[in-house]
Amino acid sequence: MMMLIPRTETSTGWQIATPIMAVLATMITGGLLFAIMGYDPVAAIRTIFWDPLFGPAASYSRPQLLVKAGPLILIASGLAIGFRAGIWNIGAEGQYIIGGICGAAVALAAYPGEHWWLFPAMIAAGAFGGWAWAMIPAMLRNRFGASEILVSLMLVYVAQKVAAWMAFGPLKNPEGFGFPGSRNLQQYPSASNPELIAGTGAHWGVFAAALAVLATWVLMSRHIRGFHIRAAGLAPRAARFAGVRPETLVAFCLGLSGALAGLAGIFEAAGPAGQITDSFGSGYGFTAIIVAFLGRLNPVGILLAGLLLALTYIGGELAQLTMQLPAATVQVFQGMLLFFLLGFDLLTRFRITRGVPA
Amino acid sequence: MGFPRYQNNDLTKGTNLAETAVFRAERIGKSYPGVRANDDVSFAVAPGEIHALLGENGAGKSTLVKMIYGLVRPDDGQMFLMGQPHHPADPRAARAAGVAMVFQHFSLFDALTVAENIALGMENPPPRRTLSDRITQVSHEFGLPLNPARRIATLSAGERQRVEIIRCLLQNPRLLIMDEPTSVLTPQEAELLFATLRKLAGQGTAILYISHKLEEIRAHCDRATILRGGKVMGSADPRAHSARELAAMMVGGQMREIDRSGRVAGDVLLQMENVSAPAPSAEGTALKGISLAVRSGEILGIGGVAGNGQEELLSVLSGEVLTRPGSVTLEGRDLSQAGPEARRLAGLLAAPEDRLGHAAVPDFSLTDNTLLTAGGRKVLVRNGMIDHRAARAFAEEVIKGYDVRTPGPGTAARALSGGNLQKFVIGREVMQAPRVLAVNQPTWGVDAGAAAAVRQSLLDLARAGAGVIVISQDLDELMELSDRFCALNEGRLSDPRPTEGLTLDEIGLMLGGAHGMAEAQI
Numbered sequence: 001m002m003m004l005i006p007r008t009e010t011s012t013g014w015q016i017a018t019p020i021m022a023v024l025a026t027m028i029t030g031g032l033l034f035a036i037m038g039y040d041p042v043a044a045i046r047t048i049f050w051d052p053l054f055g056p057a058a059s060y061s062r063p064q065l066l067v068k069a070g071p072l073i074l075i076a077s078g079l080a081i082g083f084r085a086g087i088w089n090i091g092a093e094g095q096y097i098i099g100g101i102c103g104a105a106v107a108l109a110a111y112p113g114e115h116w117w118l119f120p121a122m123i124a125a126g127a128f129g130g131w132a133w134a135m136i137p138a139m140l141r142n143r144f145g146a147s148e149i150l151v152s153l154m155l156v157y158v159a160q161k162v163a164a165w166m167a168f169g170p171l172k173n174p175e176g177f178g179f180p181g182s183r184n185l186q187q188y189p190s191a192s193n194p195e196l197i198a199g200t201g202a203h204w205g206v207f208a209a210a211l212a213v214l215a216t217w218v219l220m221s222r223h224i225r226g227f228h229i230r231a232a233g234l235a236p237r238a239a240r241f242a243g244v245r246p247e248t249l250v251a252f253c254l255g256l257s258g259a260l261a262g263l264a265g266i267f268e269a270a271g272p273a274g275q276i277t278d279s280f281g282s283g284y285g286f287t288a289i290i291v292a293f294l295g296r297l298n299p300v301g302i303l304l305a306g307l308l309l310a311l312t313y314i315g316g317e318l319a320q321l322t323m324q325l326p327a328a329t330v331q332v333f334q335g336m337l338l339f340f341l342l343g344f345d346l347l348t349r350f351r352i353t354r355g356v357p358a
Numbered sequence: 359m360g361f362p363r364y365q366n367n368d369l370t371k372g373t374n375l376a377e378t379a380v381f382r383a384e385r386i387g388k389s390y391p392g393v394r395a396n397d398d399v400s401f402a403v404a405p406g407e408i409h410a411l412l413g414e415n416g417a418g419k420s421t422l423v424k425m426i427y428g429l430v431r432p433d434d435g436q437m438f439l440m441g442q443p444h445h446p447a448d449p450r451a452a453r454a455a456g457v458a459m460v461f462q463h464f465s466l467f468d469a470l471t472v473a474e475n476i477a478l479g480m481e482n483p484p485p486r487r488t489l490s491d492r493i494t495q496v497s498h499e500f501g502l503p504l505n506p507a508r509r510i511a512t513l514s515a516g517e518r519q520r521v522e523i524i525r526c527l528l529q530n531p532r533l534l535i536m537d538e539p540t541s542v543l544t545p546q547e548a549e550l551l552f553a554t555l556r557k558l559a560g561q562g563t564a565i566l567y568i569s570h571k572l573e574e575i576r577a578h579c580d581r582a583t584i585l586r587g588g589k590v591m592g593s594a595d596p597r598a599h600s601a602r603e604l605a606a607m608m609v610g611g612q613m614r615e616i617d618r619s620g621r622v623a624g625d626v627l628l629q630m631e632n633v634s635a636p637a638p639s640a641e642g643t644a645l646k647g648i649s650l651a652v653r654s655g656e657i658l659g660i661g662g663v664a665g666n667g668q669e670e671l672l673s674v675l676s677g678e679v680l681t682r683p684g685s686v687t688l689e690g691r692d693l694s695q696a697g698p699e700a701r702r703l704a705g706l707l708a709a710p711e712d713r714l715g716h717a718a719v720p721d722f723s724l725t726d727n728t729l730l731t732a733g734g735r736k737v738l739v740r741n742g743m744i745d746h747r748a749a750r751a752f753a754e755e756v757i758k759g760y761d762v763r764t765p766g767p768g769t770a771a772r773a774l775s776g777g778n779l780q781k782f783v784i785g786r787e788v789m790q791a792p793r794v795l796a797v798n799q800p801t802w803g804v805d806a807g808a809a810a811a812v813r814q815s816l817l818d819l820a821r822a823g824a825g826v827i828v829i830s831q832d833l834d835e836l837m838e839l840s841d842r843f844c845a846l847n848e849g850r851l852s853d854p855r856p857t858e859g860l861t862l863d864e865i866g867l868m869l870g871g872a873h874g875m876a877e878a879q880i
């Protein structure tokens with residue numbers, strides 16, 4: 001029988017080493033997988049991890065990096081705060097969708113008027129939508145002790161149905177020749193979230209993400225609220241003794257991560273996506289969970305992890321185009337990354353020994 | 359060695375003992391960042407011997423036994439078990455070699471039965487039926503009655519410890535290690551424990567015993583090895599020395615007398631009126647109609663066996679649990695609806711018993727741990743922003759004022775020895791100059807010298823005009839400190855009696871009778 005024995009002494013160097021080891025292991029395993037499938041492993045890995053930045057088509061794909069990393073980092077920053085406190089919001093994808101819908105709805109209600117306040121109002125509505133969607137699991141947990149993991153996850157599927165309903169119903173573009181989907185906000189100047197610096201891919205959402213990294217860093221390392229969040233994650237009774245009310249903390253963490261996911265949603269809806277369709281949710285909310293863990297729930301780590309996972313998105317698409325790799329490659333890579341990270345983490349905290357068979 | 363007075367005839371006996379010893383350590387050393395926890399430690403434990411390890415807080419006792427049990431690896435030196443080299447890589451290896459250990463903190467699952475818990479700790483558990491029979495058999499053999507089918511949640515602290523001991527006995531250990539086992543036991547339970555240890559020693563098992571209760575060691579141990587600052591100071595026959603002499607050997611100086619003078623009882627500061635609270639969990643105790651009053655300059659002692667509502671009473675005082683409006687007032691101000699932070703700002707402070715995980719966050723540094731309770735009162739937090747420098751300065755102040763042995767305020771709480779963390783936790787509250795301070799087991803695991811210092815600081819606090827509530831299992835401590843005494847039994851508090859002139863018999867009656875009295879009132 002295999003047994004896990006806690007290690008007596010663990011080193012802090014592993015904290016930084018494990019994410020790097022996980023990335024390397026993912027590349028190696030991914031390469032093996034490609035070789036088995038009959039692709040050139042070296043070329044495939046290069047296409048995914050190198051070419052998007054430095055390859056022949058890099059000038060096209062490089063701006064995509066920030067476009068993809070922005071929402072990932074924005075969402076992961078919020079998730080990490082809850083994860084530190086042991087509050088597991090798994091449903092950021094749903095909050096992202098609802099945030100996008102709420103923000104877009106404000107824009108579409110004002111269409112075609114041009115107002116200076118429209119874009120700020122959309123952002124507020126997006127944040128509010130994500131916050132409200134996240135308050136459902138918060139309230140159910142505080143009231144009835146329902147698991148926020150399950151409730152927030154289930155609400156993703158509800159949000160996807162809402163998106164479909166919106167795309168086919170209330171938000172459908174009246175001039176869209178019957179096609180599902182809202183008007184394209186990119187063609188509505190007051191409501192659009194354009195690329196701000198040409199050739200970088202940086203739109204308002206990218207700046208919001210940078211701000212979120214900075215703000216969460218201040219919160220977690222300088223503010224008493226962040227201190228209480230860390231305390232609650234490590235020793236809940238001590239946090240209570242300090243004066244933290246668990247209900248307040250649940251509402252704060254879920255609300256904040258929901259609001260940030262909602263923000264990511266509206267920046268996406270008004271920018272790169274341009275409209276609400278039935279497939280508006282594109283998995284950022286789930287990938288952000290990987291980003292948060294890969295970044296060690298640390299703001300700077302999240303920044304780096306967000307860029308890396310953005311790279312796998314772009315590289316995966318590129319490999320699909322140039323090498324005809326299957327479309328699932330990206331998900332497989334992201335899944336492997338999380339798997340290896342958790343695996344290496346386990347091995348740094350435990351040793352595996354063989355028990356004597358009974 | 360610089361300690362000739364207490365060195366007994368080890369040198370002549372040495373060669374002899376080296377051959378027959380169950381366990382022998384030779385020049386063991388272990389360093390942690392900034393501390394030499396064990397330095398050149400050599401000693402031997404003979405078969406059938408109850409061998410005490412003595413030393414003040416942070417002397418390195420726990421570190422030493424953790425090395426024997428395979429939890430920590432020595433940096434240098436050698437260990438021998440039954441003459442064989444002993445270098446366990448983990449506790450499994452140590453157990454296989456014949457070492458068993460009972461920890462101060464129980465590692466039992468509340469929801470499981472006695473037998474299930476014991477099976478979980480075994481490498482190859484026998485079938486459930488056989489195991490239950492073995493448990494019953496061993497528990498009778500050693501006079502430790504225990505029903506294998508009972509759930510842990512329903513057991514008292516003493517009974518839980520029996521489970522741990524029987525778990526050890528089932529492995530027929532050659533060496534049994536006990537790290538501060540009696541701190542949670544009633545005097546009767548402690549007696550029972552020693553009877554068991556005696557029986558076990560009679561069968562040739564060696565016992566290594568750590569405790570700060572010197573009287574207990576004098577009464578029951580055959581030999582004592584004294585550690586100071588990680589080094590062996592010598593060994594002594596505890597029966598041949600007074601507790602005072604033993605303490606002096608540990609500290610290398612004289613213990614100071616407690617000064618109770620200069621206190622005057624003033625106005626009532628804190629009042630609790632008919633406070634009831636439901637049990638917080640299945641194992642908790644409900645508080646039933648508790649009333650008390652604490653005056654300025656006064657120490658109110660609350661005695662009773664742990665598990666009778668002590669923790670619950672403290673959380674009602676600290677504000678972790680809120681009670682009926684008007685039921686808790688400080689200087690006439692209703693605090694019953696105020697949370698912990700608001701109570702602290704008003705001047706009502708508390709120090710819970712469980713230092714790792716309740717009074718302190720184990721993984722936080724001492725600096726961060728000051729923020730847990732002193733953020734507002736010591737202005738370590740302004741507009742929500744933490745003033746790390748101020749927090750560090752306050753941590754340093756506490757470390758200095760309470761002689762906390764640690765490399766510095768950046769050390770994680772879990773890296774402190776038990777007694778040193780306890781001193782830090784008490785110091786953190788006392789140094790905030792509370793109006794009323796409630797403490798639970800203030801000297802749990804604290805060595806005799808430091809315990810005297812902690813008690814003195816509570817007396818000084820009262821002298822300066824504060825009111826102090828001391829909840830404790832240690833009757834001597836309560837007699838030494840308190841002006842009035844009451845007993846807590848099954849969530850009910852007896853009427854207070856002046857401590858002066860109270861005999862131990864009367865106290866025993868209060869402890870046992872409080873229950874009966876209250877029940878008659880309903």
Ligand SMILES: Nc1ncnc2c1ncn2[C@@H]1O[C@H](COP(=O)(O)OP(=O)(O)OP(=O)(O)O)[C@@H](O)[C@H]1O
Nearest residue numbers: 390395415416417418419420421773774775776777
């Ligand atoms: N994991 C650790 N990391 C760093 N330092 C440690 C660690 N464990 C113990 N120490 C240090 O080693 C020294 C000895 O600690 P130890 O726990 O052995 O003392 P002790 O004699 O058991 O004291 P007490 O009576 O208070 O329990 C102390 O200075 C302590 O701070």
Ligand SMILES: [Mg+2]
Nearest residue numbers: 419420775776
């Ligand atoms: Mg110890």
